[in-house]
Amino acid sequence: xxxxxxxxxxxxxxxxxxxxxxxxxxxxxxxxxxxxxxxxxxxxxxxxxxxxxxxxxxxxxxxxxxxxxxxxxxxxxxxxxxxxxxxxxxxxxxxxxxxxxxxxxxxxxxxxxxxxxxxxxxxxxxxxxxxxxxxxxxxxxxxxxxxxxxxxxxxxxxxxxxxxxxxxxxxxxxxxxxxxxxxxxxxxxxxxxxxxxxxxxxxxxxxxxxxxxxxxxxxxxxxxxxxxxxxxxxxxxxxxxxxxxxxxxxxx
Amino acid sequence: xxxxxxxxxxxxxxxxxxxxxxxxxxxxxxxxxxxxxxxxxxxxxxxxxxxxxxxxxxxxxxxxxxxxxxxxxxxxxxxxxxxxxxxxxxxxxxxxxxxxxxxxxxxxxxxxxxxxxxxxxxxxxxxxxxxxxxxxxxxxxxxxxxxxxxxxxxxxxxxxxxxxxxxxxxxxxxxxxxxxxxxxxxxxxxxxxxxxxxxxxxxxxxxxxxxxxxxxxxxxxxxxxxxxxxxxxxxxxxxxxxxxxxxxxxxxxxxxxxxxxxxxxxxxxxxxxxxxxxxxxxxxxxxxxxxxxxxxxxxxxxxxxxxxxxxxxxxxxxxxxxxxxxxxxxxxxxxxxxxxxxxxxxxxxxxxxxxxxxxxxxxxxxxxxxxxxxxxxxxxxxxxxxxxxxxxxxxxxxxxxxxxxxxxxxxxxxxxxxxxxxxxxxxxxxxxxxxxxxxxxxxxxxxxxxxxxxxxxxxxxxxxxxxxxxxxxxxxxxxxxxxxxxxxxxxxxxxxxxxxxxxxxxxxxxxxxxxxxxxxxxxxxxxxxxxxxxxxxxxxxxxxxxxxxxxxxxxxxxxxxxxxxxxxxxxxxxxxxxxxxxxxxxxxxxxxxxxxxxxxxxxxxxxxxxxxxxxxxxxxxxxxxxxxxxxxxxxxxxxxxxxxxxxxxxxxxxxxxxxxxxxxxxxxxxxxxxxxxxxxxxxxxx
Numbered sequence: 040x041x042x043x044x045x046x047x048x049x050x051x052x053x054x055x056x057x058x059x060x061x062x063x064x065x066x067x068x069x070x071x072x073x074x075x076x077x078x079x080x081x082x083x084x085x086x087x088x089x090x091x092x093x094x095x096x097x098x099x100x101x102x103x104x105x106x107x108x109x110x111x112x113x114x115x116x117x118x119x120x121x122x123x124x125x126x127x128x129x130x131x132x133x134x135x136x137x138x139x140x141x142x143x144x145x146x147x148x149x150x151x152x153x154x155x156x157x158x159x160x161x162x163x164x165x166x167x168x169x170x171x172x173x174x175x176x177x178x179x180x181x182x183x184x185x186x187x188x189x190x191x192x193x194x195x196x197x198x199x200x201x202x203x204x205x206x207x208x209x210x211x212x213x214x215x216x217x218x219x220x221x222x223x224x225x226x227x228x229x230x231x232x233x234x235x236x237x238x239x240x241x242x243x244x245x246x247x248x249x250x251x252x253x254x255x256x257x258x259x260x261x262x263x264x265x266x267x268x269x270x271x272x273x274x275x276x277x278x279x280x281x282x283x284x285x286x287x288x289x290x291x
Numbered sequence: 292x293x294x295x296x297x298x299x300x301x302x303x304x305x306x307x308x309x310x311x312x313x314x315x316x317x318x319x320x321x322x323x324x325x326x327x328x329x330x331x332x333x334x335x336x337x338x339x340x341x342x343x344x345x346x347x348x349x350x351x352x353x354x355x356x357x358x359x360x361x362x363x364x365x366x367x368x369x370x371x372x373x374x375x376x377x378x379x380x381x382x383x384x385x386x387x388x389x390x391x392x393x394x395x396x397x398x399x400x401x402x403x404x405x406x407x408x409x410x411x412x413x414x415x416x417x418x419x420x421x422x423x424x425x426x427x428x429x430x431x432x433x434x435x436x437x438x439x440x441x442x443x444x445x446x447x448x449x450x451x452x453x454x455x456x457x458x459x460x461x462x463x464x465x466x467x468x469x470x471x472x473x474x475x476x477x478x479x480x481x482x483x484x485x486x487x488x489x490x491x492x493x494x495x496x497x498x499x500x501x502x503x504x505x506x507x508x509x510x511x512x513x514x515x516x517x518x519x520x521x522x523x524x525x526x527x528x529x530x531x532x533x534x535x536x537x538x539x540x541x542x543x544x545x546x547x548x549x550x551x552x553x554x555x556x557x558x559x560x561x562x563x564x565x566x567x568x569x570x571x572x573x574x575x576x577x578x579x580x581x582x583x584x585x586x587x588x589x590x591x592x593x594x595x596x597x598x599x600x601x602x603x604x605x606x607x608x609x610x611x612x613x614x615x616x617x618x619x620x621x622x623x624x625x626x627x628x629x630x631x632x633x634x635x636x637x638x639x640x641x642x643x644x645x646x647x648x649x650x651x652x653x654x655x656x657x658x659x660x661x662x663x664x665x666x667x668x669x670x671x672x673x674x675x676x677x678x679x680x681x682x683x684x685x686x687x688x689x690x691x692x693x694x695x696x697x698x699x700x701x702x703x704x705x706x707x708x709x710x711x712x713x714x715x716x717x718x719x720x721x722x723x724x725x726x727x728x729x730x731x732x733x734x735x736x737x738x739x740x741x742x743x744x745x746x747x748x749x750x751x752x753x754x755x756x757x758x759x760x761x762x763x764x765x766x767x768x769x770x771x772x773x774x775x776x777x778x779x780x781x782x783x784x785x786x787x788x789x790x791x792x793x794x795x796x797x798x799x800x801x802x803x804x805x806x807x808x809x810x811x812x813x814x815x816x817x818x819x820x821x822x823x824x825x826x827x828x829x830x831x832x833x834x835x836x837x838x839x840x841x842x843x844x845x846x847x848x849x850x851x852x853x854x855x856x857x858x859x860x861x862x863x864x865x866x867x868x869x870x871x872x873x874x875x876x877x878x879x880x881x882x883x884x885x886x887x888x889x890x891x892x893x894x895x896x897x898x899x900x901x902x903x904x905x906x907x908x909x910x911x912x913x914x915x916x917x918x919x920x921x922x923x924x925x926x927x928x929x930x931x932x933x934x935x936x937x938x939x940x941x942x943x944x945x946x947x948x949x950x951x952x953x954x955x956x957x958x959x960x961x962x963x964x965x966x967x968x969x970x971x972x973x974x975x976x977x
Contacts, residue, residue, distance in 0.1 A: 098594075107468055107595050127471035137472050139591050145465040148458070156462050159455065160474035202473075 058083045058118060058241050059104070059135075059210055065112035066096075066103045066265075073099045075266045076113070081210065081258075086232075086242040088252040088273055090281070091262035097245045098140050100262065101214045104243070105137035106130045118209060132160050134209035138202070138216060140245075142195040146188025150179050150198060153187050157202035172201040175231070193224040200231045210241045217248060229255060249281050294427035295544045301433040303540020304440035305499050306565075309517035310524070310532040311443065312491035315451075317526050318464050319484045322376055322384050323724055325852070326391035327492050327517075328510035333399045334361045334493025335500050335510070339411045340403050353414060356497070357490050365489030369482050372904055377467065379906075381723040382670045382859070386903050389856045394900025396507045397893035409504035413497060414439070436498050443491065444533065460484060468591040511849060512562075515735060518728055519569035525576060526724070539568055559740060566736045573729055577721055620922060625780075625867050632773055632870065636766035644765035645837070646877050651772040652837045654873030656830025657858045658779050658866065659823040664855070665864035666787060667819035668799030670723050673714065673730035674827040675854060676737050679846025680707045681828025682835035683747050686756040697759045697771075700832030704825045711824025715816050734848035742843035753841030756832075772833050779826055780866035791818055853899060860902035862912025871914065 059081040066074040074096045081087045091097050102108045104115060106127035115123045122130050131137075144153050154172055158165045173180035176197045182190065187198055196216060203211045213232060217225040229251060232242055246252035253259055253273045261269040261276075269280065309327065316324050324330075338356035341347045347355075372391065376384050415431030422429055451457035459480045462470045467477045496510055503509035519539060524532035543564050550557045632651065636644050656678045663671045684703035688694045694702070714733060718726045741747060747754065762771040786792050794815045797805040802812055835841045857876050862868030879895035887894075902913070909916050 102595055105472060107472070107591075126476065127468070128474055128476040131472055131474035139469070139472065141590055143469060143472070143591070145462050145469060147465045148461060152458055152461075155455070155458060156470070156473045156475070159459065 056082050057116075058085075059243070060116045061104070061113065062115075063113040064100070064103060064110055064115060066099050066108055067111045068099075068108070072111070073265050074103065074110075077262070077265075077267050078113075079260060079267070079270070081241055081243055083209075084236065084239050084241055085258065086236060086244060086256040088249075088256035088259040089243065089245045089262060090249050090252065090259060090276075094264075095262040096265040097262055098214055099265075101137055101139070101212045101243070101245055104130075104212060105135060107137070135212070136203045136206065136208040136210070137212045138199050138214060140214040140218065142192065143199045143202075144187040144190075144195050147186065149184050149186055150190070151183040153198055154179075154202065154205065157206060161206060168205040172205040175204055175234075176201050193220055193227075196220060196224065196228060197231075200228065204231060204235060204238075207238065208240060210243065211235055212243045212245070214245045215247060216244075217246065225251075250278075253281075292545070292548065293425055294429075295548050296541055297424065297427055297429050297433065299541035299544030300537060301429075301436045301540070302502075302543060303537035304436045305495050305513065306517050306520055306536035306540050307440055307533040308443055308491055308495045308498070309513055310520035310536040311447065311529055312488055312495070313514075313517060313521045314524055314527065314529050314532045315447070315491075316484065316488040317521075319460055320373060320377065320481060322373060322388065323381075323526070323727075324488065324492075325385060325388040325514075326395060328507065328514040329392040329395040330361075330364070330489050330492035331496030331499070331510045331513065332396050332505075332507050333364065333496075334489065335411070335496030335505055336399055336403055336406075338493070338497050339406060339500070339505055342412060343406075344403075349414060349416060353497070357493055361490040361493040362486035365486040366482050368489070369485040373485055374478065374481065375908055381727065382664060382668075382863070383906050385670060385724075385727055386856050386859045387906050389852045390860075390900040390903025390906070392900075393853055393856060394897045394904065397897050397900075400893065401897075406505060409500075409506045409509070411500035411505035413501040432498075432501050439494055439498055440533075443494070448529075456480075456483065466592055468595060515732075516565035518732065519565040519572070522569050522576075522725070522728055523572040535568065535572075539565055542568075559744075562739055563736060566732050566739075569728070569732050570736075573721075573725065577717070577725075620918065621865075624918060628867050628870060629773070629777065632874070633770070636769045641765060643878075644769065646881055647874065648765050648769040648772060649834065649837045650874035650877040651769055651776060651870070652830065652833035652873070653854070653876055654830075654870045655772065655776050655779060655833050656827050657854060657869040657873050658776070658783065659825075659827035659830060660855055660858050661863060661866060661869050662783055662786075662826060663819055663823035664859070666783070666792065666795050666799075667816065667823070668723075668795075669715075669718075669816070669819070670727040671714075671730045671823070672727050672848065672851060672855065673734040673737075674823065675831075675846050675848060675851030676734035677707055677711055677824045677827035678831025678834065679742055679841075679843060680710070680737070681831035682756065682841045682846065683742065683753070683843065684828075685832040686754040686835060686841045689756060690754055695759065696757055696832075696836055700829055700836065703832060704828035707828040708821050708824050711820045711827075712817055715820030716813070719813060719816055731848055731852075734851060738843075738847055742846060747841070748843050751842070751844055753835070753843045755840050756835040757839065758836045768837060772837070775829065775833065776870060779829070780869075782822075783866060786822070791815065795819060853896075856903035857899050859906060860899070860913055862914040865912065865914050868912060868914040 057080050059079070061077060061079045064074055064077040065072065077096075077100060079087065089097050089100060099108065103110050106122070106125055106129070110123060113123070114121065117130065117133055117135055120133065122133065122135075125133070127137075137143075145156060148156065151169075154169055155165075158168055161168065173183075178194060179198055179201055182194065187195060190198065200216070203213075211232075213228075216228045216232070220228065225248070232244065232255065235242055242256075244252055244256060253276050256273040259269075259271065259273040259276050260267050261281075269276070309331070313324060313327060316322065334356055337360050338352055341352035341355060342349065368391065372387060376387055379387075413432045414435040420431040422431075422434060449457075451460060459470065459475050460483070462473065462475065463477055463480045463484075470477050470480070495513065499509060499513050503513065516539065517536065520532045520536035523535040543561060546560065546564070547557075550560060552558065552561055632647075635647055639647060656674065659674045659677070660671075663669055663674065681700065681703050684706060685696070685699040688699035688703060689696055714730065718729055721729065758768050759771070762768045786795075794805070794810045795818075797808065797810055798812050798815050805812060805815075831846065834845070838845075854872075854876065858869060858872045861872040861875075876899070879898070883895050906912070
């Protein structure tokens with residue numbers, strides 16, 4: 040699929056059952072524009088892999104979708120509602136959880152307090168959710184009184200994943216969850232994301248391990264300098280294509 | 292002895308409430324609230340109005356003041372000011388709170404006049420009950436203070452540690468972005484923090500009023516003393532802040548047992564105790580390298596923040612190559628403004644020309660802030676003290692040795708320079724907020740120990756300081772001051788363009804980065820400190836020459852905060868802004884009093900304050916903003932293309948490369964074709 044084809048595919052009306060639909064999203068950081076006309080579509084209970092080299096705009100896309108950075112153009116619909124101008128709080132309450140790049144935990148709070156913060160939108164069943172989190176990641180139960188900032192990188196990532204897994208959202212944006220982790224822990228991250236899919240949660244995954252991400256996802260897009268340069272089914276993204284767009288960093 | 296300790300605990304409790312409130316607000320919002328005193332005064336004044344002037348009972352007055360008025364004021368201030376400040380630089384945060392502290396009391400006094408008798412009742416019923424404790428007596432006001440502190444500590448710690456509200460506040464301290472991603476609105480939490488902060492300020496104000504008086508000055512002294520405890524707590528530790536505050540209160544009162552407060556030494560040492568505490572802790576932390584700035588939020592917060600036109604982060608080579616153009620707009624504006632100032636003397640009567648001369652003299656002193664804050668990126672609040680030092684020392688040289696006034700001013704300025712350099716060296720390892728607090732404390736200490744002492748004070752009029760013989764008339768003196776201003780301004784422009792100026796700029800952006808380039812941070816900062824101190828002292832000498840006397844009260848550090856607020860409002864990096872700020876500061880109050888209404892004499896102060904508040908939205912300052920507007924109008928009128936009207940870039944914003952609109956608007960162009968246009972500036976990573 041060529042670049043121009045991908046653009047024409049994206050501008051088609053959304054298919055029914057679409058959970059997240061983004062049309063021509065643009066984002067500026069002050070004077071500099073970092074996303075240009077990005078359009079994506081994530082159906083219910085599906086997984087989309089967002090690939091791209093450093094500085095391509097992957098994290099910016101995640102931040103714009105969760106409302107952390109304002110968009111300068113385009114539209115975003117989530118679960119049938121227009122969330123283009125909504126605050127991160129409202130977007131989270133609508134069921135979109137963003138696990139940010141680089142250990143998305145509160146370092147000054149304990150493990151238990153981090154989990155309680157994740158449950159602040161939930162009115163009932165908090166204890167059950169906490170038990171569920173400790174069941175999924177027993178090590179967190181052992182360290183519930185420890186400050187999150189003093190956990191190891193892997194444990195912090197578990198805490199981050201637990202914060203998403205315990206609340207049953209509709210969509211999780213996982214931004215570079217495997218960054219800097221040992222291979223065993225990377226497996227754990229992918230297992231956790233698979234559990235989310237089993238639970239009916241859609242996943243938008245930003246990953247450096249392109250091959251693993253593609254085998255996990257249904258659809259994929261490649262971002263380059265803020266624009267979607269390729270989009271299509273994950274299985275269609277062959278080694279040759281990845282190599283052409285991402286260079287040598289596609290191993291694993 | 293016990294009675295001294297008990298009385299000291301009363302004072303210490305008020306310090307502790309103030310210090311605790313400052314720490315909590317600072318940690319939760321990243322803003323060091325210099326407007327604490329103004330808030331304390333406002334709520335205490337409202338309480339006094341209900342209790343004394345409206346005849347309400349103590350309980351309803353206190354309840355309405357502390358639980359309705361104070362939270363409402365806090366929420367209002369958050370909505371209009373504080374929510375814009377979180378990611379601004381220390382300078383802008385401080386200046387916005389200075390603006391608030393300048394504007395709030397006169398605003399309150401416009402509605403509720405300043406009471407003629409500052410003695411105000413506290414929370415205890417009159418006449419005061421007296422209780423016996425272990426053989427000593429305490430009165431009901433003191434008891435109310437102890438209870439106040441205990442209630443604040445129990446409720447505050449309980450709320451923060453054991454409730455979901457407290458959890459959200461602590462989460463906000465860690466990261467605003469993550470808090471919002473957790474579904475908790477940071478805005479609502481901050482609203483609560485500021486509501487609570489003003490309530491605590493109000494409580495401290497009400498408790499302080501019976502002993503220290505219901506006035507802005509007494510509240511300001513309370514706040515400055517509480518700074519010591521806050522610095523001791525490294526701005527973060529609540530228990531340490533409360534403990535040191537109590538210790539300071541007790542020390543102050545116990546010393547009275549051993550040192551007669553009416554003696555010369557006693558009169559000096561008592562008000563200096565908080566400052567001595569602060570200096571000791573600061574020196575300790577500075578030597579251990581533990582006095583850096585608190586970094587606001589977590590990594591995610593910094594990643595999503597973009598840099599604005601903050602004067603302390605904008606590049607020194609503002610406008611880049613445009614400075615070398617033949618008709619540089621900045622140079623043209625400078626020539627026009629100085630031309631207007633040069634034409635004015637012949638057109639004004641004696642009264643107004645005297646004020647104009649004062650304005651230009653002040654502008655010289657303000658140039659020192661342009662250097663140290665605008666160029667050096669260091670938030671020094673003691674420039675007014677150097678100006679006062681220049682004034683006092685030059686007056687002494689004239690009085691004792693009969694020197695020619697201008698020579699005396701220049702020599703005095705050279706003598707003051709080492710003081711500034713020593714302060715620069717001492718504070719080199721401190722974060723910007725600590726530098727601000729140290730310099731403010733230094734200013735207060737010198738004011739208490741030198742300016743307010745005889746023979747320099749002389750009942751407030753100071754020592755005579757004549758003008759030079761060749762410039763005795765207002766017009767001649769204005770020209771002399773304007774000439775000195777121009778010389779110093781040209782010097783600053785040249786320093787900015789020189790290699791040393793580039794080094795300063797590099798140090799301001801990143802000290803570590805500058806070090807790796809081989810730039811000596813020490814040398815650069817010493818150069819800025821020395822030059823700025825010299826300029827301030829010369830300015831002080833000129834202010835004194837203009838007034839004919841040193842008038843030590845006009846060099847109070849609190850006035851210095853207003854000087855800086857007015858300057859930063861006009862623009863901290865523009866020499867012309869300094870000239871305009873100086874003139875406005877002197878002329879505006881008189882214009883209002885004479886041409887509008889004597890009742891509105893406070894309005895300029897309020898306007899200066901509101902101007903500084905405006906920095907929260909436009910940190911680059913009014914002059915630059917107006918300049919940008921004029922330039923875009925010029926481009927519109929004469930058909931020059933505007934780079935991007937939707938996204939005006941403050942001059943010199945680092946790496947502010949604009950994407951070409953035509954290319955950006957065309958989705959079919961490949962990213963490669965856009966190429967370098969999509970450069971992302973510092974602070975905005977993808």
